[in-house]
Amino acid sequence: MQSTAQRNQHVAFGLSNNLARLLREFSRDFERRIHSKLLQRGYDDIRPSHSAVFANLGLGAVRVTELAVRAQVTQQAMGKMLKEIERLGYVSRDIDSGDKRAKEIRLTEKGIQLAEDCIQITAEVRAEYAQRVGAAELDQLEACLRNAVDKLDLDYLPESWTDR
Amino acid sequence: MQSTAQRNQHVAFGLSNNLARLLREFSRDFERRIHSKLLQRGYDDIRPSHSAVFANLGLGAVRVTELAVRAQVTQQAMGKMLKEIERLGYVSRDIDSGDKRAKEIRLTEKGIQLAEDCIQITAEVRAEYAQRVGAAELDQLEACLRNAVDKLDLDYLPESWTDR
């Protein structure tokens, strides 16, 4: 058994073992598991950062700038990543018929397949968590989290997006 | 009001608007706020990644390897960062008297001051959240999260650390 004084010797400071760290560790673990399962399914060309695209792209057409806003990266970074993902065959970048400056980013068939696998995989990971912490507890956690995030004005909530 | 079909056009896939994303967005927002407040207090030489050190270092002496484990990076990466943070004056790196291979990483006075500011800042950020989502709700969220994380065997929990 440790005394309080001893404990203070160890983890004394604000950045450890609190809300921030819990969020961070859980989030990182989630990402690791998803990436690992993608590898298992043969997606060895997908890197974790690519979720910035696939998490923000549905079946409609979206522009580079819009994707960048959703993923909270610069338009340049998103453009570069999209170019690579196009090369890998997961998205197409066609010139927008209405506005020739812009490009329509769409999932290809291969991309849709990947997205569907992502759905399954996230469900699997969630099930792994549910097994450990209990389904009810996990549901409660997600409810708490959604409630909190809804009340913060984080301005990149999926509900507000409109594709074409 | 949107139809289900329309909704599916937008955010159809697994990586969006679920537990993973909620954790991620909340965590990122937390980090942004902390870094911003550090800047306000004049710590313009501290970058977000440095939390890997300050979140895992108390008042005791710790080795590079141990810090690397706690922060989940390689000891090379940690060593590089510690060298920089030493140059900035926040930690000292003295040769361990007992084992001449190893180095004792300690917070300097300046480092302790920073750590104390970190405590205040994280409290401030938490208060900002509490104001938006309600103190009770935030407490409940943290409790849910801690309960979940405790039950996962994430093997980098502060409780198990022992400094000297």
Add this chain to the structure above:
DNA sequence: TATTGCAGGTGATGATTCGGGCCACGTTTC
């Protein structure tokens, strides 16, 4: 009315910074 001419949006490119991993190496300990 028809034309011209910008302002501002959209995207590509290059240079740079930063974080971090891997390999190899020297040193110390056991």
Add this chain to the structure above:
DNA sequence: GAAACGTGGCCCGAATCATCACCTGCAATA
């Protein structure tokens, strides 16, 4: 010697900034 600790060098991925080119819509003007 073998294993542990830390360092140096090299490379890659990610992300930014600054800049350039281009398209479009709109307004001022001849």
